[in-house]
Structures are given as structure tokens and as C-alpha cells.
Amino acid sequence: MSVVLPIAQRGEEILTFKAASVAQNEFNSAWLEQLALALQATMLERHGVGIAAPQVYVSKRVIIVASRPNPRYPDAPEMPAVTMINPEIIEYSTETCFGEEGCLSVPEQRGQVERAYVVKVRYFTVQGEQIEQSYEGFPARIVQHEIDHLNGILFVERL
Template sequence: MSVVLPVAQRGEEILTLKAASVTQNEFNSAWLEQLALAMQVTMLERNGVGIAAPQVYISKRVIIVASRPNLRYPDAPEMPAVTMINPEIVEYSAETCLGEEGCLSVPEQRGQVERAYAVKVRYDTLQGERVEQYYEGFPARIVQHEIDHLNGILFVERL
């Protein structure tokens, strides 16, 4: 049984730090699996479409991208949740687009943020397998937003 974790709010130092990479000996570990599960439960409970470990007070490079329609994003496309360990964007499309973003760590504010329309992201799975995946549209926006969290950047700094 996983728990809903507290979410760090704008102004808290954890959200300004560059998160540490998950190390080789942390893959396939119970704590990493538990962290990913608790992050997913927390994200779903708060109607998020993505979450980054620093938002739950863990300064590690772990994000979940899970686009789906909900109260906060009624037009979001449906996709299975993807847990990304040590994600990095290896390619950005030249094409950009404006889109509305909100954040579980900045609940009182939303805004139009310009992002690359498509990205290619390289990440590891919970088991340590390397994956390269292409995302476009709203899921690509989520990837960029969550990776920003890993680098200590909140979306409001891009407005």
C-alpha cells in the first residue's frame, strides 16, 4: 500500500536544486520501486499529469510522465504512465508551441509556456534498461516541464 506524499511548494529550497543522478546500484532496488509507486499515487491523487522526485522532497533524477484527461487538463491525450530515471532530452524540434501549464508545486498559478513541440528523450527504466523515446505535443511538454524540475527550474521562471 503506497502513500500520498507531501508536495514541496514554490519557495522551498529542494525545488531550486539540481537533482542527483540515480546510481547503478540503485536500479532494481526496493526503495526506487517504492519511490516511483508513491510518486504515481501522489500525482494521481492531485490530478497531475507528471511529477518529479524533487517535488516529493527526494533530490533524485526520477520523473513520471502520465498524460490523461482530468480536471486540471481536460483535453490531455491518454497515454500509459512512464517512469523515467536519469532522463535527458537528446533532441528538440525546431518547431515550438505555446501551451498552458500548471504545477503541483505552484497550485495557485497557470501560464502559457513556449516549449519545443517534440523531443527525443533518453532515460533508464526502473530496471536500468536504456530507452530512447520520441514525444510530441502535450506529452513532450510534460517531459520538458518535469526535466526542468530536475534542474531546479519551475515553469513560472519561463513565463
């Protein structure tokens, strides 16, 4: 069973930093695998649909995107959880949409945020395999929200 980690809250400095890339020698390491498992456990415990390492006080470019219906997002589509290491959005659709966002680091607030409807992301797996994948709708929103965390941006700055 993985550990559930504490979540940094709005106003804490860790959430304002640009996170460091995961280094080549960190791929496929026990450390990175444990971080991914702990992020997943923490996200599930708090009913999140995504989480970024800086939210658990680790300033590294690691996110999990895991859309599924839960008490915070009852209408979320179901998708398998994806751990993305050093993710970068390489294409944004010109089509945008507004959607409600919340954040485990800003529990008292939700708001309508405009995001690209489709994004194409390049990322690495925990093992170091490079993947390119497109996401649309709510999963695309999660990807953009979590990558914002890696760049020190909270959704409330986009309201």
C-alpha cells in the same frame, strides 16, 4: 496501496537544486520501486499529468510522465504512465508551441509556456534498461516541464 507524499511548494529550497543522478546500484532496488509507486500515487491523487522526485522532497533524477484527461487538464491525451530515471532530452524539434502549464508545486498559478513540440528522450527504467523515445505535443511538454524540475527550474521562470 502506495503512500501519497507531501508536495514541496514554490519557495522551498528543494525545488531550486539540480537533482542527483540515480546511481547504478540503485536500479532495480526496492527503494527505487517504492519511490516510483509513491510518485505515481501522489500524482494521481493530486490530478497531475507528471511529477518529479524533487517535488516530494527527494532530490533524485526521477520523473513520471502520464498524460490523461483529468480535472486539471480535461483535454490531455491518454498515454500510459512512464517512469523515467536519469532522463535527458537528446533532441528538440525546431518547431515550438505555446501551451498552458500548471504545477503541483505552484497551485495558484497557470501560464502559457513556449516549449519544443517534439523531444527525443533517453532514460532508464526502474530496472535499469535504457530507452530512447520521442514525444510530441502535450506529452513532450510534460517531459520538458518535469526535467526542468530536475534542474531546479519552475515553469513560472519561463513565463
